[in-house]
Structure formats: C-alpha cells, structure tokens
Amino acid sequence: MLSNNDPIGVFDSGIGGLSVANAIFSLLPREGMHYFADTGRVPYGPRSRQEILQFSRQITQFLLDQGCKMIVVACNTATAAALEDLRSEWPDVPFVGMEPAVKPAANATKSGKVGVMAPLSTIQSERYAQLMNRFAAGVEVIENPCVGLVPLIEAGQLNTPETHHLLEDILHPMLRQQVDTLVIGCTHYPFVLPIIRKIVGDSCQIIDPAPAVARQVARRLEQHQLQASPLNQPSFHFHASGAVPDLSVFTTIPFQVENIFTLD
Numbered sequence: 001m002l003s004n005n006d007p008i009g010v011f012d013s014g015i016g017g018l019s020v021a022n023a024i025f026s027l028l029p030r031e032g033m034h035y036f037a038d039t040g041r042v043p044y045g046p047r048s049r050q051e052i053l054q055f056s057r058q059i060t061q062f063l064l065d066q067g068c069k070m071i072v073v074a075c076n077t078a079t080a081a082a083l084e085d086l087r088s089e090w091p092d093v094p095f096v097g098m099e100p101a102v103k104p105a106a107n108a109t110k111s112g113k114v115g116v117m118a119p120l121s122t123i124q125s126e127r128y129a130q131l132m133n134r135f136a137a138g139v140e141v142i143e144n145p146c147v148g149l150v151p152l153i154e155a156g157q158l159n160t161p162e163t164h165h166l167l168e169d170i171l172h173p174m175l176r177q178q179v180d181t182l183v184i185g186c187t188h189y190p191f192v193l194p195i196i197r198k199i200v201g202d203s204c205q206i207i208d209p210a211p212a213v214a215r216q217v218a219r220r221l222e223q224h225q226l227q228a229s230p231l232n233q234p235s236f237h238f239h240a241s242g243a244v245p246d247l248s249v250f251t252t253i254p255f256q257v258e259n260i261f262t263l264d
C-alpha cells in the first residue's frame with residue numbers, strides 16, 4: 001500500500017536529474033526522496049532504446065523496493081525510451097516523465113527558428129518525432145546532440161575552458177541561423193546554464209523544463225491524494241551505480257549517500 005509520507009523516487013543516467021530534484025525540493029519540501037544516479041552507465045545518449053528501457057526497468061524496480069510512492073523519470077532520454085512501457089508494466093504507480101519543450105518553444109519563437117539541445121537517442125526517438133509533428137509545424141528546428149557535454153558535467157566541469165569551448169561550438173551555429181528560443185532537452189544542461197546564457201545573450205529565450213516537471217509532480221500527488229503531510233520529516237537518499245560526484249556542486253538537498261552498487 002502506498003502512503004502519503006512515502007518518498008518519491010527520482011532517476012536519471014547520472015546527476016542531471018538533480019536539476020529536477022532541486023525543483024521538486026523547492027516546490028515540495030515535505031516530500032522525501034530516493035534519487036538514483038546510473039553513474040556506472042552514463043551517458044545514455046549514445047545507447048539503444050532497448051538498453052535504456054532495460055536500465056529504466058531495473059531502476060524503477062529498485063526505487064519501488066525502497067518504498068517509493070511515485071517515480072519521476074528525470075531524464076528526457078529514459079522518458080523517450082521507456083516511459084510508456086513502465087506505465088503499462090506498473091499500472092498502479094504514478095509516473096512523471098519529461099520531454100524536450102518543443103511546444104512552448106514553437107509558441108514563443110519570433111524568428112521561427114528554435115534550437116534544441118538534447119542527447120542523440122532523444123532526438124532519434126519516436127516520441128520526439130511525434131512531438132515535432134504535432135507542435136513544430138512551420139517552425140525550423142535546429143538540433144544538436146551535444147556530444148561530450150554530459151561527461152563534462154558529470155565530472156563537475158561546470159565552468160572550465162573546455163566546457164565553454166564545447167558550448168560555443170554547439171551554440172554559435174544555432175545563433176548564426178537566427179535561433180531566438182533554445183530548448184534545454186537534457187536534465188544535465190541546466191547546470192551549465194550561466195555559460196549558455198553568456199553565449200546566447202539576453203535576447204534568446206531559454207526553456208528549462210524542471211520547474212514545470214515539479215509542478216506536474218505536485219498535480220499528480222494531488223490527483224492520487226498522495227501528498228506528504230505538512231508535519232512529515234522527510235529523508236533524502238542518494239544511490240549510484242558508479243562514481244558519486246561531489247553533490248554540493250549540484251544540490252543543497254541534504255542527501256544521505258547510500259552504498260554504491262551495480263545493477264545487472
């Protein structure tokens with residue numbers, strides 16, 4: 001039986017989903033959390049759908065075993081590869097996923113040119129193709145799979161010359177093509193938002209979906225009457241399948257780091 005003060009399970013290929021966890025924590029501070037970072041197998045971007053689906057199943061099972069009342073797939077890539085299957089395999093569990101914010105971007109652009117930064121497997125997914133068909137008609141979308149960016153962020157290189165150069169290589173061609181709206185299609189990228197902002201300037205609108213995902217979590221908890229009580233004393237647990245980075249670089253959530261282990 002799920003109960004109100006049970007924690008929320010959040011997962012990502014690595015620490016990227018902490019950008020979503022941070023938004024959930026600031027909106028819903030009474031909710032406890034188990035965060036799973038698949039740092040032993042990051043990045044997911046170059047992997048096949050089948051592989052990402054298998055990893056997502058394992059992690060979901062692990063989080064449910066920890067007593068989680070809801071699963072937040074804080075990863076665009078895992079959402080694209082696995083969300084539908086997870087929902088049909090665990091029909092009683094509320095899931096929240098996320099996808100590149102193509103719709104708000106298509107509505108916001110004035111130049112008619114939108115940039116999408118997202119991992120390759122997201123850009124190549126069926127789900128993304130459907131998003132484009134539904135919402136991006138009449139808009140030119142310039143995509144970049146940002147190869148190499150996730151590993152730099154995982155390594156805590158949030159403000160190094162290497163990260164600057166890579167982001168310039170990604171963003172300058174978009175700017176040359178008059179992109180005025182940029183979609184952050186990976187939960188890792190908000191951690192380099194200050195550099196992105198510096199490169200694209202103030203006239204370009206940047207869409208980070210994390211706050212909207214946190215609001216969706218709040219709505220789903222309400223629908224299922226699963227909100228934590230105002231007196232709940234939440235606890236926060238961080239699990240990883242590989243290296244644990246210095247969490248203070250990414251979050252102020254008071255996580256207890258649990259044992260590191262491998263899923264197979």
Ligand code: DGL
Pocket residue numbers: 012013014016017042043044045046074075076077078119122150185186187188
């Ligand atoms: N943070 C992930 C996302 O939102 C995945 C990044 C990766 O592992 O390639 O898509």
